[in-house]
Amino acid sequence: MIAQGFKLLIRSFMDFVFISECEICGKYLEDSKMIVCKECLSKIERVDRFDIERKFEEKFAGGFISKAFSCFHFEENTIVQKLIHEMKYNNKRSIGKILGEILGSSIRDEHDFITADALLPVPLHKIRKRERGYNQSELIALGVSKVIGIKVISDLLVRVRNTQTQTKLNLHERRENVKDAFKVKNKYKDFIVGKKFIVVDDVITTGSTIIECANVLKQNGADKIYALSVAIA
Ligand SMILES: [Zn+2]
Structure with a gap:
């Protein structure tokens, strides 16, 4: 410490x-x-709409995510990868806020997003958060919030298992890795019912994390779940 x-x-x-x-x-x-x-x-080059829809179709087909948006491609050795790395592992917190603002500006005219009830950052396990000192998804969500004016609720979702890092896992392993990793905090159980939420993450790779968050929210009575990330692999 x-x-x-x-x-x-x-x-x-x-x-x-x-x-x-x-x-x-x-x-x-x-x-x-x-x-x-x-x-x-x-x-920096943006993902075009057609690309986004195709990728989300692959990742989220048949699940609870009604709509999703990302700004950038996540590829090796690009400036976007470097920005995200610096934000996550090198204490460059302002990168999170600025990427969030870019993300917010990109969806400021999207009816579904701007009528949501709250932004929910994908939570870190408390041990990981203590080590890092902050949750990068929360920084991004705060940046989005600044532009679209929707409140961030950082403690609604709780990560109850300290899952291993997903970087080296395949799709099946990732699904298993995050299974039952999240819970809804008790004090929000009534609030959730019938609400629309935007789950915010830094990068969507297989989509497993967001899908798991969406499952938990749905089980607790949420109406609609949208996904938002800075980058998509
Ligand atoms: Zn420059």
Whole structure:
């Protein structure tokens, strides 16, 4: 715990001392917690609608997700992968907020999304959250919320099993890995009934995590579940 705090302190100090430059254009960054400037960020290629629909059809067919949206492709050795990595593992929290704002701007005219009752970040297990110090999906959800004005409820979904990291697992293993990993916090059981929720994650790969969250919400009486992620694999 103390070592973790010390590491964070050192990191903030490094950010303070070293001037950061945009990894793409080399321009000085006002926010040292970013790795690319806003202008370069706005130029990163977006997933087109046709692509999104095809991918979600593959991942969510027959399930409880009524609608889904992602901004970017998640591919190896791209700036998007790097941004997400820095956000998750290197304490670059402002990346989460900014990616969330981009995501929010992309859906600000989508009726289903903007009439939802709440944004629900995919929760981390409390042990993982303690190690990292924050939940990246929550940062993204806060960015989305800033644009579309829908509240974020961070503690409605709870991760009850500290699942292993999914990076090296195949589809079947991922499904098993997240099975029964989530629960709804008791105090929200009445609130959920008949409501529409947007589940927010950083990356949708197989969709297993979001599907599992949706199952739990549905079992507790939610009306509709939408999915939102910064990137899609
Ligand atoms: Zn730049």
